[in-house]
Amino acid sequence: xxxxxxxxxxxxxxxxxxxxxxxxxxxxxxxxxxxxxxxxxxxxxxxxxxxxxxxxxxxxxxxxxxxxxxxxxxxxxxxxxxxxxxxxxxxxxxxxxxxxx
DNA sequence: TCTTTACTCAAGG
DNA sequence: CCTTGAGTAAAGA
Numbered sequence: 001x002x003x004x005x006x007x008x009x010x011x012x013x014x015x016x017x018x019x020x021x022x023x024x025x026x027x028x029x030x031x032x033x034x035x036x037x038x039x040x041x042x043x044x045x046x047x048x049x050x051x052x053x054x055x056x057x058x059x060x061x062x063x064x065x066x067x068x069x070x071x072x073x074x075x076x077x078x079x080x081x082x083x084x085x086x087x088x089x090x091x092x093x094x095x096x097x098x099x100x101x
Numbered sequence: 102t103c104t105t106t107a108c109t110c111a112a113g114g
Numbered sequence: 115c116c117t118t119g120a121g122t123a124a125a126g127a
Contacts, residue, residue, distance in 0.1 A: 005111065024121055028109095035110040036121040042111075044120050058121065065120035072120095 005035070006042040012100060013043065016055045019083040020098035021091055023059040030100035044068065054078050061090040 002010070008031050016022050024039045031039075043053045054075045058064040063079065066072035071089055085092050 003111080028121085033110075034108080034122090037109070037119055038111040038121090040120040041118090042120095045112075053120080056120080060122085063120095068120075070120085 002046065003042075005031075005038060006046055009039050009042040010046055010051050013051045013053065013056055015100070016052055016098055019096070021055045021057050021079065021084060021093075021096045022098045022100075023057055023093070024064075025059045026097065026100060027056065040064070055082070057091055057093075059093070061087075061093045063089065063091065 009027060012027050012030050013022070024036045027039045028034055028036045039056075043051065043056060054063075054066055056064075057079075063071055063075050066075035076086065076089060079091065080086055084096050
C-alpha cells in the first residue's frame with residue numbers, strides 16, 4: 001500500500017533523466033515539504049523497478065545508501081555508467097543534479 | 102574533515 | 115507514544 005507521500009516521491013524519482021542525479025533535499029523541496037528522511041524511507045520501502053532510486057543521492061554529493069548499505073559499490077558503478085563523474089565516491093552535484101520545476 | 106546535536110516527518114512497533 | 119530511517123544543516127572539536 002502506497003501512501004500519497006510515497007507516490008509523490010516515486011513519481012518525481014521516476015522523472016529523473018538518465019545521466020542526472022537528484023538529492024533527497026530536492027525531492028523534498030519539490031514536494032513542498034521538509035521530510036528529507038521520509039523521502040529516503042519511501043524509496044527504500046518501495047522496490048519499484050520503475051524508480052531509479054540509485055539516482056537519488058545526498059546533498060553533499062555522496063551516494064548515501066542503496067539497498068540498505070552505505071556507499072553501495074553497485075550504485076556508484078551504475079551512476080558512473082550513466083555518465084556521472086565522480087570524485088572519490090562523490091558526485092559532481094553542480095553538473096549532474098537535476099532540479100524539479 | 103569528523104562528530105555531535107537539533108530539526109523534521111513518515112512508517113512501524 | 116516511542117524508535118527508526120537510504121537526510122540535512124549548524125556547531126564544535
